[in-house]
Amino acid sequence: MDEQALQGLGPYADAAGQQRAVAYFEQLKQSDEGWKLCAEAVMQGMYESDHIKFFCFQVLEHFINTRYHTAAPTDQQMLKQTLMQWLQMQTISGQEEKNFIRNKAAQLFSLLFIYDFPHRWPLFFQDLLQFLSLGPPAVDIYLRILMAIDTEVVDREIVHTPQEAQRNTLLKDAMRERCVGDLVNSWYEILKNYESSNPELTCLCLEVVGLYVSWIDINLIANDKYVSMLLRFMSIDVLRESACDCFHEIISKGMDPVAKTELIESVTKVLQESGVLPPKEDDDVDFIAKLSRLTNGIGSNLIISWQKLVKSRNSSNAAKTLQAVESKLPLLFQFLGHEDDDISLAVTGFAHDYIGVLKQINTKTEQQTNNMETLLYVVIGKFRYDESYNFDSQGEDEIMFLDYRRQLKVLFDNLTQLNQMMVLRVVHRVTTDAFRQWKTLKFTEAELAVRLFYMMGEAIPINQGNHFTADGGKGEIMKDMMRTLVSSGIVGHSHWAVTLQCFETIARYDRFFTMEPQHIPEILMAFLDERGLRHRHPTVRSRVAYLFGRYIKSVKTLLHAYSEEILKRIQDLLVIAPPENGHQLALTSDDQLFMFEAAGNIIVYSNYEPQKKQFLMKNLLAPTIDKFTTMYEKLLNETDENQQAAYAEIINQAISYASRTSKAFHTQQTIKQTGCQACYTEALEVFLRALNTPYQHQVLHSAVRQYLHRMIVCLDQSILPYVPIAVEHLLKKCDARDLHEFLPLINQIISKFKKTIVPFIQEVFMPIVTTIFNVLQQPVDSLDTQATRDKQMLQRSYFQFLQTITMNDVTEVIANQEAQNCKQVLLTIIQAVVDVNDPVMQKTCFNILKRLVEAWGGKNGLPGFSDFMYEYIVPACFMAPLKQTFDLGDAQTVLALGEDSSLLRTIYSKEEQNLTSFLQQKYFPSLPLGAEPAQAFCRAIQDMDNKTFKNYFKMFVDSAKKT
Numbered sequence: 015m016d017e018q019a020l021q022g023l024g025p026y027a028d029a030a031g032q033q034r035a036v037a038y039f040e041q042l043k044q045s046d047e048g049w050k051l052c053a054e055a056v057m058q059g060m061y062e063s064d065h066i067k068f069f070c071f072q073v074l075e076h077f078i079n080t081r082y083h084t085a086a087p088t089d090q091q092m093l094k095q096t097l098m099q100w101l102q103m104q105t106i107s108g109q110e111e112k113n114f115i116r117n118k119a120a121q122l123f124s125l126l127f128i129y130d131f132p133h134r135w136p137l138f139f140q141d142l143l144q145f146l147s148l149g150p151p152a153v154d155i156y157l158r159i160l161m162a163i164d165t166e167v168v169d170r171e172i173v174h175t176p177q178e179a180q181r182n183t184l185l186k187d188a189m190r191e192r193c194v195g196d197l198v199n200s201w202y203e204i205l206k207n208y209e210s211s212n213p214e215l216t217c218l219c220l221e222v223v224g225l226y227v228s229w230i231d232i233n234l235i236a237n238d239k240y241v242s243m244l245l246r247f248m249s250i251d252v253l254r255e256s257a258c259d260c261f262h263e264i265i266s267k268g269m270d271p272v273a274k275t276e277l278i279e280s281v282t283k284v285l286q287e288s289g290v291l292p293p294k295e296d297d298d299v300d301f302i303a304k305l306s307r308l309t310n311g312i313g314s315n316l317i318i319s320w321q322k323l324v325k326s327r328n329s330s331n332a333a334k335t336l337q338a339v340e341s342k343l344p345l346l347f348q349f350l351g352h353e354d355d356d357i358s359l360a361v362t363g364f365a366h367d368y369i370g371v372l373k374q375i376n377t378k379t380e381q382q383t384n385n386m387e388t389l390l391y392v393v394i395g396k397f398r399y400d401e402s403y404n405f406d407s408q409g410e411d412e413i414m415f416l417d418y419r420r421q422l423k424v425l426f427d428n429l430t431q432l433n434q435m436m437v438l439r440v441v442h443r444v445t446t447d448a449f450r451q452w453k454t455l456k457f458t459e460a461e462l463a464v465r466l467f468y469m470m471g472e473a474i475p476i477n478q479g480n481h482f483t484a485d486g487g488k489g490e491i492m493k494d495m496m497r498t499l500v501s502s503g504i505v506g507h508s509h510w511a512v513t514l515q516c517f518e519t520i521a522r523y524d525r526f527f528t529m530e531p532q533h534i535p536e537i538l539m540a541f542l543d544e545r546g547l548r549h550r551h552p553t554v555r556s557r558v559a560y561l562f563g564r565y566i567k568s569v570k571t572l573l574h575a576y577s578e579e580i581l582k583r584i585q586d587l588l589v590i591a592p593p594e595n596g597h598q599l600a601l602t603s604d605d606q607l608f609m610f611e612a613a614g615n616i617i618v619y620s621n622y623e624p625q626k627k628q629f630l631m632k633n634l635l636a637p638t639i640d641k642f643t644t645m646y647e648k649l650l651n652e653t654d655e656n657q658q659a660a661y662a663e664i665i666n667q668a669i670s671y672a673s674r675t676s677k678a679f680h681t682q683q684t685i686k687q688t689g690c691q692a693c694y695t696e697a698l699e700v701f702l703r704a705l706n707t708p709y710q711h712q713v714l715h716s717a718v719r720q721y722l723h724r725m726i727v728c729l730d731q732s733i734l735p736y737v738p739i740a741v742e743h744l745l746k747k748c749d750a751r752d753l754h755e756f757l758p759l760i761n762q763i764i765s766k767f768k769k770t771i772v773p774f775i776q777e778v779f780m781p782i783v784t785t786i787f788n789v790l791q792q793p794v795d796s797l798d799t800q801a802t803r804d805k806q807m808l809q810r811s812y813f814q815f816l817q818t819i820t821m822n823d824v825t826e827v828i829a830n831q832e833a834q835n836c837k838q839v840l841l842t843i844i845q846a847v848v849d850v851n852d853p854v855m856q857k858t859c860f861n862i863l864k865r866l867v868e869a870w871g872g873k874n875g876l877p878g879f880s881d882f883m884y885e886y887i888v889p890a891c892f893m894a895p896l897k898q899t900f901d902l903g904d905a906q907t908v909l910a911l912g913e914d915s916s917l918l919r920t921i922y923s924k925e926e927q928n929l930t931s932f933l934q935q936k937y938f939p940s941l942p943l944g945a946e947p948a949q950a951f952c953r954a955i956q957d958m959d960n961k962t963f964k965n966y967f968k969m970f971v972d973s974a975k976k977t
Contacts, residue, residue, distance in 0.1 A: 023065040049077035053096040071118045078125045105148035124162035132188045139193040164225045198234045217256040224263035258304035262311045271319035275335045306349040306360035313364030351392040369428045399458045430473035449502040457509035464515040480525045496526045510551040521561040524568035563608035570619040577620040590641045614675035624689035631690045638672040662710035669717040679728045705743030750804035757811040761818040813858045820865035851899045853906035860913035871924035895971040915967040
């Protein structure tokens, strides 16, 4: 072997050495003699290096997988001898191989087993069993080989082909017939001989038993001899976890439901009689976790048996099995309520399955109702935070607990579905007591009570968005809990997690305050003082800002008496901080967005006269305009790039705040009624100056675009005078991303104003299109994935722009361009349909063409369009789907094809016989179709309705592609 190349396998080899080693590895794999060199190295123990040994085994593995089944019998025999000799060497070597070497060797044995057992190597297992007397190394390899065979033949998590599945079935049948009894006896002897001297080997053997018990005769393992041994192991610290896992595999075996119930009951009985179940207080936590998993398996498997018996209408045995299930519930409650969350989590499957059982039982016994309530109390108790939970810095433990809580919530929600009134009464009892005495409780108890009430909002169905009008007394219970929460003052709790949960709950149940508005002042004060927006903890302030905005929006029509007071109290929270003063505001800039929106809602929905509303809105917007003006002047005079960015960010914030106040207006009618139009147009005149900036244009253009989007919604035609100047500046210095973000604004303008805006859009159409073409033609570094993605997005946006024009019946924007420009635009659509492998874009373009045909096709259509249609559009309808890249197995592509068929039907509706004549006489002869398919197509497009033709066209394309 190439010793120099082998040096590259070590951990300290340089890149060149590693590259040479890899090349040598490939050479040996492909060479007819390479595997023999490696076999000789293995057989003679030529190398001490683990990396070289593993390297040799990999070459042998490649030979087995690729050439072994066609190799000469002498070569096959040589490989078997190599592995058997290596196995023998392990028994006499004083040094044990590393685990990864032993596992790789075991894998090779398992591959030979697959190819040679039982025909070429009928004594495979007997040959292995004869080594067991040679001591632990041989036993270890034997067990690893059995595990590797399980992986290749049995493991259900590995996906097998039908041929492999059939092969595996035959292998298991052969093993059952020839050797399973010998294997089972060997396991028993290993367990007996090594339980004291070699616990690692014993645990490995127990793992093997657990793997094989799923498909061998259960009576070989579930007998007095084995069970008594496993029970003995349950009292030995180093063995009991593995023994517990083995019991779990035994009771999880697929069986007839009656026999399965009997097996589980017998196993449970011996575990209880021997004192293993229930666990003792001083048992090790890891062992209790294993017992919890075992209990979960016991419960879930019994329930599977019950379901099968119910399905087969075996009512007597189903009743016995259900009794067996419910006799295990004390164990379920004990493990589920354990202080260790991992132990609790292990039985959530059993709990979930039992709830599923109760859902199927129409008339429940009193005991079953008690079981539900007990389970509910256990689940509620486990929702409680541990006092050591770190709310300020969530580490792994905290994240795991939150995930565990999500699992518990699934149980809670399912229990609620099972019996809403029971859960509601229990939660009412727990929360009411806690709300009334929260000052004497631990914060964890207070938080739990508020969270339980909060969760009821998701657990019980709402009546038209209102939790407080539910029938059957549920609404009254919810009202009572809400009243108690509000009046208790628990929102002022010293722990911020409790306070925040209170605000979350208030925002969730905001409909309550429309029914009982007398509580609004109390809650407003909580939002506005140190309990809410001025809380000492930034997390609370930030979240409460959002919740305050939501709450105000919900009760906006009930705030008339408090409007001015609220605006006065939040004044300091609306201050826009300059970047240089270093003053830390109570809220972040994102939080302030919600505050400005809330202020806008308060003003708009107050009962003031329009003049007063206009005055208040001007006062609200004035600081944003002033801050914009100040910062913009500083930006123009600033040379430091970092400082420019800081000023631009403040300008962006100022515009965003002004934009956010307009969220209170849903239509132009609302803004007219309030008399606030002038406030926003004046602000717009100021903000448009930002489009002239020589610095930070992307940030500022983005802010102005967002403001314009809002104004198009609110101002109606009074915004039209400002559109030309905005568009002119937004088109300057554009890159792909700028244009991609600009085009939705144009689309919104077209959709909103339609025919009114046609003269302007007609004028700017070609400048927009030319700018897009220029940007798309700019070269991009192939490694710059972001730039490539930006271009793709711009291309999509371009066609969405054209689609918007056609959808809003303003196609004259394109038609009135110079003929050459018009044709250039139309050809880009054809090119996208035929050449771009993007079904979403193709669908859009087919749709554009269909609408153009509807508008311009036929006798009285656009002059020259008919020629274009036959020269380009009709051929494109066939060229696109007949391309190999047009994948009819892809859902998006099928949608594009549907749009294509719709386009063809639209052309036929305009052209009728002209189209079929063109297809038969000119176009179809150019395709390798044949006369009959061509005629059939023409008949189909004439006779079929749209839906039938769509299905036909798909079959036509599929058939034509095969031709």
